[in-house]
Amino acid sequence: MKKTFAVYQKELKHFFYSPIAYIVIAAFVIIAGIFFYLYLSSFVEAAFMDMIRSQQYRTPPQKFNVNLQLIRPFFWNLALISLFVLPLVTMRLFSEEKKSGTVELLYTRPLSSVHIVLGKFFAGVTFYLVMLIPTMIFMLLLFIYGNPEFWPVVSGYLGLLLLGSAFIAGGLFISTLTENQIIAAIGGFGLSLVLWIIGWAANFSGPGMAGILNYLSIINHFEDFAQGVIDTKHVFYYLLFSAFGVYLSLKSIESIKWKS
Amino acid sequence: MIEVKNLTRYYGEKRALHDVSFDVQKGEVLGLLGPNAAGKTTTMRILTCFMTPTSGTARVAGYDIWDQPMEVKNRIGYLPENPPLYSDLRVMEYLDFVAKINNIPKNKRQASIDNAIEKSGLGDVRNQVIGSLSKGFRQRAGLAQALLGDPEILILDEPTVGLDPRQIIEIRELIKKLGGDHTIILSTHILPEVEMTCGRVVIINEGEVVAEDTPGNLTKRLTGSERTIVEVEGKEEDARAAIQSVGEVLSVTKQKASTDNHLKFVIETQTDVRRDLAKTLVEKGMGLYELRAEAYSLEEIFLHLTTKEEAA
Numbered sequence: 014m015k016k017t018f019a020v021y022q023k024e025l026k027h028f029f030y031s032p033i034a035y036i037v038i039a040a041f042v043i044i045a046g047i048f049f050y051l052y053l054s055s056f057v058e059a060a061f062m063d064m065i066r067s068q069q070y071r072t073p074p075q076k077f078n079v080n081l082q083l084i085r086p087f088f089w090n091l092a093l094i095s096l097f098v099l100p101l102v103t104m105r106l107f108s109e110e111k112k113s114g115t116v117e118l119l120y121t122r123p124l125s126s127v128h129i130v131l132g133k134f135f136a137g138v139t140f141y142l143v144m145l146i147p148t149m150i151f152m153l154l155l156f157i158y159g160n161p162e163f164w165p166v167v168s169g170y171l172g173l174l175l176l177g178s179a180f181i182a183g184g185l186f187i188s189t190l191t192e193n194q195i196i197a198a199i200g201g202f203g204l205s206l207v208l209w210i211i212g213w214a215a216n217f218s219g220p221g222m223a224g225i226l227n228y229l230s231i232i233n234h235f236e237d238f239a240q241g242v243i244d245t246k247h248v249f250y251y252l253l254f255s256a257f258g259v260y261l262s263l264k265s266i267e268s269i270k271w272k273s
Numbered sequence: 274m275i276e277v278k279n280l281t282r283y284y285g286e287k288r289a290l291h292d293v294s295f296d297v298q299k300g301e302v303l304g305l306l307g308p309n310a311a312g313k314t315t316t317m318r319i320l321t322c323f324m325t326p327t328s329g330t331a332r333v334a335g336y337d338i339w340d341q342p343m344e345v346k347n348r349i350g351y352l353p354e355n356p357p358l359y360s361d362l363r364v365m366e367y368l369d370f371v372a373k374i375n376n377i378p379k380n381k382r383q384a385s386i387d388n389a390i391e392k393s394g395l396g397d398v399r400n401q402v403i404g405s406l407s408k409g410f411r412q413r414a415g416l417a418q419a420l421l422g423d424p425e426i427l428i429l430d431e432p433t434v435g436l437d438p439r440q441i442i443e444i445r446e447l448i449k450k451l452g453g454d455h456t457i458i459l460s461t462h463i464l465p466e467v468e469m470t471c472g473r474v475v476i477i478n479e480g481e482v483v484a485e486d487t488p489g490n491l492t493k494r495l496t497g498s499e500r501t502i503v504e505v506e507g508k509e510e511d512a513r514a515a516i517q518s519v520g521e522v523l524s525v526t527k528q529k530a531s532t533d534n535h536l537k538f539v540i541e542t543q544t545d546v547r548r549d550l551a552k553t554l555v556e557k558g559m560g561l562y563e564l565r566a567e568a569y570s571l572e573e574i575f576l577h578l579t580t581k582e583e584a585a
């Protein structure tokens with residue numbers, strides 16, 4: 014536990030000592046901010062138009078739901094941006110140690126591969142959390158100027174965190190396979206993308222296969238969270254997925270010892 | 274303290290180590306001497322449990338590398354060939370991290386770090402970012418890392434490679450000081466280095482142990498013959514006669530000279546014959562253009578030792 018924490022701390026230092034971290038966070042927040050602005054302005058415009066219409070024709074105003082029409086699509090967007098940005102976070106988790114030869118330090122210290130992999134995994138998740146925090150300010154604005162429901166926002170962030178953990182576990186595994194960070198980033202993105210679009214393939218396959226593909230699709234499980242429903246079935250899917258990625262990373266780094 | 278038993282290691286089809294065995298006593302400084310690609314790094318990586326041998330085993334401080342690698346790792350401080358540093362961390366942060374993963378209890382950590390910094394002479398740069406350090410200080414940071422927790426055993430892979438002469442002297446002095454308190458294995462491809470720092474030498478070539486002795490004895494065995502290169506102008510018979518007259522000549526080989534009317538010979542003798550040879554050649558009225566002793570390269574020494582051991 015202490016050693017896992019030591020690895021975790023070291024990884025966080027790496028993140029925050031490097032300018033790339035700030036570029037990644039800034040890119041994430043700016044892109045998220047643009048989408049938020051677009052959603053917000055179209056939402057406000059629609060609500061405003063409806064208000065004028067209802068006054069003109071003396072009809073009751075339509076019910077506009079900020080959760081349904083703004084927060085939900087915004088969470089989908091955050092998930093999509095995460096798909097693109099998280100490979101940049103996971104690419105160096107292991108590749109850099111291989112490239113610089115510091116694996117030789119890690120493997121010759123009284124440290125088990127579990128310490129190494131868990132420390133790195135949780136550091137990645139923490140970094141993702143730090144990336145998400147500025148987007149919460151956008152949400153805060155909605156609460157200040159409107160009255161959205163609170164729990165769907167919580168479930169949305171929980172969903173993002175779980176989805177992000179799954180991406181990070183997958184990206185970590187890819188990063189154990191190569192010492193080239195670019196390849197690790199592309200591989201991590203490719204893996205995440207395949208898992209994302211696998212659900213589409215379900216539309217073109219037989220009923221039995223479709224069920225499997227739909228289950229595997231990493232984004233299908235996100236839907237309920239974005240809508241404000243926390244279903245243990247989906248929580249379990251993401252936790253299982255993350256655990257599997259972590260397990261593969263463990264196996265991968267243990268096999269390096271035999272090869273290199 | 275360390276018993277290496279019949280280590281063999283393959284990389285795919287390629288054999289890097291073949292049946293390597295040797296022992297190291299407590300407090301001893303053992304030199305692992307060999308040319309590039311001899312298998313020094315491979316041996317050290319097996320002893321530090323970075324990788325497993327294809328066959329054979331080793332016991333370190335009584336623990337088998339197969340059965341109790343954690344116990345082995347606990348007792349070894351290891352400086353790999355390329356110091357394993359995180360260039361974006363400060364020296365202190367780096368040592369703190371290594372101390373934490375090294376099982377050093379919290380109340381002893383700071384003392385242990387201070388001690389390692391002092392021994393390795395890192396004092397002035399402790400708060401610098403590792404990436405900004407010179408090669409010499411990076412090597413010291415790597416060494417400090419190996420010294421954390423005062424391990425019984427130190428394994429140092431070519432600790433002086435890439436340093437400038439002054440730094441080399443400092444690091445060698447340091448290693449000498451560390452011997453006695455620690456059992457040390459140090460690898461190098463530089464013969465004088467083992468003479469200066471090691472109590473005993475294991476010579477390894479192409480993955481096999483070819484000799485094991487004290488540096489003094491080895492030097493005696495290696496300096497059993499001298500090689501001289503001579504370039505003269507004159508008749509070949511005269512030149513050969515002059516060479517044969519200077520003492521016990523082991524071999525004379527003719528080589529292509531710099532110009533056509535010169536003769537060039539490589540002579541192997543038991544003692545240094547340059548003075549006598551110069552005198553004899555000049556007395557015979559031959560033109561002397563070059564006369565110099567040529568040291569044996571490490572590769573030749575290994576070849577020499579290999580053939581000698583086989584003959585014995």
Ligand SMILES: Nc1ncnc2c1ncn2[C@@H]1O[C@H](COP(=O)(O)OP(=O)(O)O)[C@@H](O)[C@H]1O
Pocket residue numbers: 272273284287288289307308309310311312313314315316
């Ligand atoms: N990771 C590896 N993969 C394949 N061959 C290797 C690897 N590491 C070392 N070798 C080979 O094993 C032999 C011994 O290498 P090494 O132990 O590094 O020698 P030294 O440290 O004495 O220079 C060399 O021929 C080298 O090419």
Ligand SMILES: [Mg+2]
Pocket residue numbers: 313314315354430431
């Ligand atoms: Mg080497």
